[in-house]
Each structure stands twice: as structure tokens, then as C-alpha cells.
Amino acid sequence: MMQICDSSNQKNSLFTAMTRFIGAVNNMDQTVMVPSLLRDVLLDDGAESKPGSSFFHHDMYSSYVLLKSIRNHMEWGVLQGDQRRRDKDDVTEDDDLEKQFHFHLNGLHTVLSKLTLTADTLTNRYKEEVDCRK
Secondary structure, three states: OOOOOOHHHHHOOHHHHHHHHHHHHHHHHHHOOOHHHHOOOEOOOOHHHOOOOOOOOOEHHHHHHHHHHHHHHHHHOOOHHHOOOOOHHHOOOOOOHHHHHHHHHHHHHHHHHHHHHHHHHHHHHHHHHOOOOO
């Protein structure tokens, strides 16, 4: 049985990124008791100093709903009707599947990291808005 001992590799794994994202959204969901308070509050206020925190440029409520939706799709899957249809011209038999896999894996990891940061930022901003910061 093969064991992964290198914690730096585990830190950058897709599974770890997914786990961090789902945990951040769960934390956000447990913290935000009144989602309607998020309406009309911009998420990217003062976010210029944090890379990735201005991933969303709309109100916190829209970001909250979107983050929960993405988490639900990750946990429960996407309905077939919601899946994008692939254009047959986009994929040829000569495509290098390993390169495609690494390209999409890196992209997914980057997006999950930004989404995690956004969920954490939203949670902290909500705490500030309701004056619950410890």
C-alpha cells in the first residue's frame, strides 16, 4: 500500500483544495444566520490587498448563494440537464489526455482556492456586519 508522506504535496492536492472549500462554505453557512443581511453589501470592499478575494464583484448575498450552489454541486453532483454539452469539434482523437487533465486540474485547483478565500472573506465580513467578531 502506497502512502503519501510529503505534506507539501498533500497541501496542493485537489482533494485538499476541495475539502478546504467545502469546509469554508460550511463555516460560512453556519455563521450566516440571516442571509438577507448580506443584500446590498459589496463583498470586494477593501479586498484589493488580498489576492483572489475580489473574485466576485457583486453583493455578498449573490456570492453566498453561488458558493452554496457550487458546494452542493460538488457534494451531490450536477444534474444531467445542467451539464454543458461538448462541441464535437473541440475534442479530437489526437488530443493529449494527460495534458488536458493537468490543465483542468490546475485550473480547478486555482478556482477552488479563490472560492475558498471568497467564502472565508464573506464569513468575516458578515461577522463584522453583525458585530459578532471575537
